[in-house]
Amino acid sequence: MAKKAAQPKKKTNNDDRMLRRPAEDLFAEEIDALIKNDQHPCPNGWRMSARSVLTYICGGKAGNTPITPKYVGNRRLVEIAISTLVTDRALLLIGEPGTAKSWLSEHLAAAINGDSTKVVQGTAGTTEEQIRYTWNYAMLIAHGPSPEALIKSPVFRAMESGQLARFEEITRCASEVQDAMISLLSEKRISVPELATEVAAEKGFSVIATANTRDRGVNDMSAALKRRFNLVVLPSPSDLETEIDIVTGRVAQLASNLDLQAELPTPDAVEKVCTIFRELRSGETLDGKNKLKSPSGVLSTAEAISLLCNSMALAGSFGNGSVTAEDIAAGLQGSVVKDDDKDHLVWSEYLKNVMKKRGSQWRPLFDACSDHNS
Numbered sequence: 001m002a003k004k005a006a007q008p009k010k011k012t013n014n015d016d017r018m019l020r021r022p023a024e025d026l027f028a029e030e031i032d033a034l035i036k037n038d039q040h041p042c043p044n045g046w047r048m049s050a051r052s053v054l055t056y057i058c059g060g061k062a063g064n065t066p067i068t069p070k071y072v073g074n075r076r077l078v079e080i081a082i083s084t085l086v087t088d089r090a091l092l093l094i095g096e097p098g099t100a101k102s103w104l105s106e107h108l109a110a111a112i113n114g115d116s117t118k119v120v121q122g123t124a125g126t127t128e129e130q131i132r133y134t135w136n137y138a139m140l141i142a143h144g145p146s147p148e149a150l151i152k153s154p155v156f157r158a159m160e161s162g163q164l165a166r167f168e169e170i171t172r173c174a175s176e177v178q179d180a181m182i183s184l185l186s187e188k189r190i191s192v193p194e195l196a197t198e199v200a201a202e203k204g205f206s207v208i209a210t211a212n213t214r215d216r217g218v219n220d221m222s223a224a225l226k227r228r229f230n231l232v233v234l235p236s237p238s239d240l241e242t243e244i245d246i247v248t249g250r251v252a253q254l255a256s257n258l259d260l261q262a263e264l265p266t267p268d269a270v271e272k273v274c275t276i277f278r279e280l281r282s283g284e285t286l287d288g289k290n291k292l293k294s295p296s297g298v299l300s301t302a303e304a305i306s307l308l309c310n311s312m313a314l315a316g317s318f319g320n321g322s323v324t325a326e327d328i329a330a331g332l333q334g335s336v337v338k339d340d341d342k343d344h345l346v347w348s349e350y351l352k353n354v355m356k357k358r359g360s361q362w363r364p365l366f367d368a369c370s371d372h373n374s
Contacts, residue, residue: 015122020256022117023070023110030056031111033065043086045204046112050082056080056111057104070107071100077232081108084230085164090185090207092170092226093232098300100214100246101210104234105166106181108208113163118154122169128180131155131167132190145194155181155207156190167209171219178225181207185228186231214298240286243301244273250305255312262316265308265323272365273328274356277304280336280346285354292354293346297338307331329368347361347373 002328024031031047034056048056055062057078059069071078084091085108093101109116120130133156139149158165172176184190188201207268209229230339237243248270255264265273277299279285297303311327319327336350337343351373355366 022115023106023201024114024116026257027056027068027070027107027110030067031114032060033062034067034111037063037065040089045202047114048111050086051112053082054078057107064191068138068249070236071104072242072249073100073234073237074267077234078104080230081232084232085112085206085208088188088206089230090209090228092229092231093208093210093234094213094231096213096236096300097298099236100233100301100303101212101234102168105168105208105210109164109166113204114202116166118158119161119166119168120154120165122172124172124174126173126177128177129175133192135194136239142197147195150195156199158207159184159188159190159201159205160199162204165207166206167207168208169212171211171221173219174223175201175219178219178221182222182225182228185225236281240271240274240278243278243304244270246301247274247304247308250310251308254305254309257262258309258313259310260309260316262312262321262323264317265328268361269311269323269328270308272362273307273332276332276336276350277301279354290354291352294337295336295343296348297336299335299344300310301333307335324370325364325368329365329372332369334374344373 035048038048040050040051042049042371052062053239054075055067057069057071058075060067071332081091081104091108094102095103105156106116109118120126130194131153133153134151136149136151139146143149152160155165155167157163167181170181183196185207188205189198191198237246244267248267252264252272254260255262275286278293280294281299283294284290285292308323308329308331310331311323313322314327315321333347336347347369351366351369355362355369
């Protein structure tokens, strides 16, 4: 085991102008407290021990500092993910949209390295150069290949500094681009033939990749690439109460970060949104008595969080600052009705056969949703 890695630079006042600050800035106090109170050995290149990383992710205390949970779910899955990164294996987080794959990936990198920004975003347009390296072509033409002309990818920079790189939505990339990772994960080095050299990974280097189960069949990972990863499947929230806790916490965080000029949604409003999402997602009511048609969209926990934040923005910008049934209904319409013909019918049947029959507590939301759906 190695000594703790060097501390990253403290954030400046300019960070307050960022629309989205990285996790290591938002939770700097908690990370510092965990490092200060850490009683266990740190793996090579890590700023804190595996046990402290677990506390950071799942919540607890560091001395007198309370540590807020960043991931609400199966603690054992988080332990498996952390222990994978202690070894030389890469980590692949798989799950439905909205199961906190990217959120967990970011916080793991923030706790372990104090830097979650070495990210490759996988898309259909991602190229092999974005995974390895490219060149400053003006310098290349003027002076030929040189270290100064080399533009390093996030994976390259993570390798030479012994840190974690994140690869988001890896299955969105073309298969030949994905396979560029095989040699990097196997050999732990990048060859730069133009400079007749290669860069070996420092201890502590690894990759955390995420993949969406809804994207299976888009660009399936090869068996050779899968063998380089330890897979951890992140499930959707197991019950309504867990989902409500996740949504409530994240909405409060986002409302503070975005400075939304509105009151937080009431617990009753959050419960109603989560109930609607869970029922349409599963294809049956929570009591199991009625079967439902599911819309084409995912209706993930992340979408519920976004819906409620948008409702707060509506209430703060055009209302009296209190989230109303009309504010929530405006977001529900857009979340459920993606493919207009099919989803409009699904939503209409849910309003008529389920929401309408739930009594006076649901009546304001039913009326508002019916107005939007007409």
